[in-house]
Amino acid sequence: MAFGYPTTRHPFHQLRDEMDRLLTGFLGPAGDGLLPAVFRGHPAVNVWEKDDALMVEMEVPGVKTDEVEVSVAKGELSIRINRAAETEEEKHVTYHRRERPIGSFSRVVRLPVEVDADHVAAALHDGVLTITLPKAPSAKPRKINVAGT
Amino acid sequence: MENQNTVTKPAAEQTAVAERTRCGCCYRPSVDIVEQEDELLVMADMPGAQSDAIDVKFEDGTLEIYAAVAPRQEGEDYLLREYGVGDYYRTFQVSEAVDAAKISAQYADGVLTLRLPKAEAIKPRKIAVSAG
Numbered sequence: 001m002a003f004g005y006p007t008t009r010h011p012f013h014q015l016r017d018e019m020d021r022l023l024t025g026f027l028g029p030a031g032d033g034l035l036p037a038v039f040r041g042h043p044a045v046n047v048w049e050k051d052d053a054l055m056v057e058m059e060v061p062g063v064k065t066d067e068v069e070v071s072v073a074k075g076e077l078s079i080r081i082n083r084a085a086e087t088e089e090e091k092h093v094t095y096h097r098r099e100r101p102i103g104s105f106s107r108v109v110r111l112p113v114e115v116d117a118d119h120v121a122a123a124l125h126d127g128v129l130t131i132t133l134p135k136a137p138s139a140k141p142r143k144i145n146v147a148g149t
Numbered sequence: 150m151e152n153q154n155t156v157t158k159p160a161a162e163q164t165a166v167a168e169r170t171r172c173g174c175c176y177r178p179s180v181d182i183v184e185q186e187d188e189l190l191v192m193a194d195m196p197g198a199q200s201d202a203i204d205v206k207f208e209d210g211t212l213e214i215y216a217a218v219a220p221r222q223e224g225e226d227y228l229l230r231e232y233g234v235g236d237y238y239r240t241f242q243v244s245e246a247v248d249a250a251k252i253s254a255q256y257a258d259g260v261l262t263l264r265l266p267k268a269e270a271i272k273p274r275k276i277a278v279s280a281g
Contacts, residue, residue, distance in 0.1 A: 044158075045229060045231055045232075046222075046227065046232060047227065047229035048226055048227045049228055050225075050226075055222075055225075057221070057222075059158075059196040059197065059232065062192075062194065062259060062260040063258065093183045093184060093185050093190075094184040095184075096183070096184060096189075099180055099181065100181050100194050112228060126196060127195070127196030127258050128197045128259065
């Protein structure tokens with residue numbers, strides 16, 4: 001990846017990541033279809049920059065709007081997902097494959113510029129969460145006119 | 150500095166039998182396959198697809214799922230790019246006898262749900278025992 005990008009994670013999550021990595025190394029890749037993919041890591045995000053906003057996108061299939069929690073504080077964006085466990089009709093059945101992640105995930109992204117926390121917007125369509133973080137006026141590019149003599 | 154255990158989208162092992170004209174990466178959707186008494190339930194995570202661009206085919210016991218997904222951003226300045234966006238493709242060999250005419254598909258919240266009803270012949274049947 002071209003840009004180093006620090007993400008702040010709770011020490012417990014860091015430890016869990018560490019354990020995941022260890023186990024993955026020893027036991028082969030996780031999620032081979034037999035075990036439910038609980039806590040398989042944190043969801044991937046794409047972050048890009050526009051002139052006036054930062055955009056964050058995350059794929060969260062099967063998640064309803066009330067299962068997503070987005071907050072911005074101290075220059076960090078935190079996304080919390082609680083994907084509902086199996087529904088009633090899925091009980092007492094045989095699983096042939098179980099690869100889809102369930103349970104809770106959270107992800108914290110440190111924002112490289114100051115954002116206007118009051119105008120952050122989040123939209124969820126077809127399992128894609130898009131968060132628009134307008135830049136604070138101080139972080140927007142400003143055009144300076146050069147005066148001639 | 151990519152975190153190693155970020156949930157990534159695995160690439161499809163094999164692209165469609167007939168080569169597609171559109172290039173780009175093809176992803177393998179994660180699925181749950183659940184066998185119920187009278188049907189097989191397939192749930193595939195396909196975020197960002199459109200219901201009218203999803204192809205589901207069932208032929209000779211092979212279930213094929215394909216979804217064309219157009220890129221959502223183009224030429225953006227990525228600060229962090231942990232996953233790619235592209236088509237979804239996956240096939241399954243279905244061993245159970247399935248009533249192909251009654252297969253139904255539904256797409257909601259980025260999840261494709263397929264119901265494959267078992268053929269009448271193999272459904273468990275309860276036989277009443279009459280007292281002699």
